[in-house]
Amino acid sequence: MSGNSENVTKLNVPDELREILLDLTIGYLLEQPSDIIDYAIEFFDKLKKSRNVQRAEDRSEESDGSDFESPPARYSSRRKSVFAETYNPEEDDEEEGPKVIFPKSDEQRQALATSVKNIFIFRALDPEQMNNVIDAMFDRQVRTGDVIIKQGDDGDNFYVIDRGIFEAYVIESDESERLVHTYENTGSFGELALLYNMPRAATIKAVSDGLLWAMDRQIFRRIVLKSAFRKRKMYEELIDVVPMLKALQSYERMNLADALIPKYYENNDCIIKQGDPGDGMYFVEEGIVNVLVTSDSGEQIKVNQIAKGGYFGELALVTHKGRAASVFASGKVKVAFLDVDAFERLLGPCMEIMKRNIGDYENQLVKIFGSKHNITDVR
Structure with missing residues (x-):
């Protein structure tokens, strides 16, 4: 990866391209559209129309060309203020x-x-x-x-x-x-x-x-801009250490990094609760979490421990069933949260990997409980 980055830094990226891509990225961060491709098409379509209008106005020497619905045109021919x-x-x-x-x-x-x-x-x-x-x-x-x-x-x-x-x-x-x-x-x-x-x-x-x-x-x-930039860089590094996400293409990783939301927990905080509906999945950035399953007798049994680079909560989203395990913070924990809508939009390429993992989890439960215990999400 370091070799690729060195090659990229040698490229001469035009300022206009930098500005257009920054506008597109910030627009995406603000609006969080359901489909990034459709959003990009609409963005560039509006940009083209806005530029055509601006050129026509410049020719007729009209100064007012702002449009409440059009994408911002930092790169247009309008003279910039100080x-x-x-x-x-x-x-x-x-x-x-x-x-x-x-x-x-x-x-x-x-x-x-x-x-x-x-x-x-x-x-x-x-x-x-x-x-x-x-x-x-x-x-x-x-x-x-x-x-x-x-x-x-x-x-x-x-x-x-x-x-x-x-x-x-x-x-x-x-x-x-x-x-x-x-x-x-x-x-x-x-x-x-x-x-x-x-x-x-x-x-x-x-x-x-x-x-x-x-x-x-x-x-x-x-x-705002610096935190968005740092957030993307930080989450790109996190994504690099999650084996499952290696199935994603580069642009898919960037979209995922933009969609992740940081969350913080103290020792023994409950992050997800057994029986609750699945609202998203989590990637561990810092600390350790414990996964516990409540048996039929009411006893809570620890079935897994997840550290940095690990993830949990995905199988409830794959199976569309409630959480079948609880997850608690062990000490201070920072996680990156991906809500269910972004999960379905961005992690399609990883879905088969997650489905294959269901069998591994069930085998683990058989060893602990002697049966599958009707568990479909112990992560």
Whole structure:
């Protein structure tokens, strides 16, 4: 693998290709479409239409060409503003943490943590990075009628709603405004202009008094883009040590790395419970987990122990039956979680391997219980 990487680094990859692929990747991370190929086709189709529109507008010297539905065009012929510099997470050696910490009460931190953890683009952050996000946010009081962001302006901040009602409008070609979304005391906005180096794609107005939490664009991009980059690199390394995943092609491994979500457990925490429906599978990143089966007499018997590079929970997804074993953390444990939808979408090439493993697990149970014990998932 090291030989391949050396060859790749010698290739001269055009900046335009880098930017297009970065946009496609971030779009995929944000939207998590059910089919990556269909998503890519739609992405490039919209990109082509957007570029054709931009060229026509350039010829007619019209300045307004933003489209709320079109993919961001960092690589188009639109002149970039001073805010729209390219950010390459691979070349950023600075620390992720914010240089300025805005003080907050414990109550404010708790409420903000609850709001932030539900935002998709922050799902891949570890606890330290989440604390950096909360530290870096500052409050902004708003009044009815305030314009928070204006379509066509440079992106300066990302916003999380603490309270208040906000409406998003898009300016049509006839200069009329079309209401496209209403936020009521929850949600976030402003991330697309920061992620994609594009002007604001919509106008956000406050229709009530309220409170927003804002984050500076530079800190936002460093935390979000750099964490996404590091997450992919980290999970690609994890995938390399899982024998089953060697059946995946390179692009399939990258898609899998993007779909994995980190989860953390303390000693004796129950990760999956016998009898529960299968909601996903797990890859062990750090620590050890114990697999226990409850016998007919109610006794819990340890049937397996899984360390880094191992995985569990897959057979309930293959057999479409409930969990037939419980898994507990032994000490501090970090796992990468793959939900059932992503499992079905991404691990098709590994399905036959997982089905073959069912026989091995059943033989193990015969040795322990003297029968298969109706177990279909001891992992």
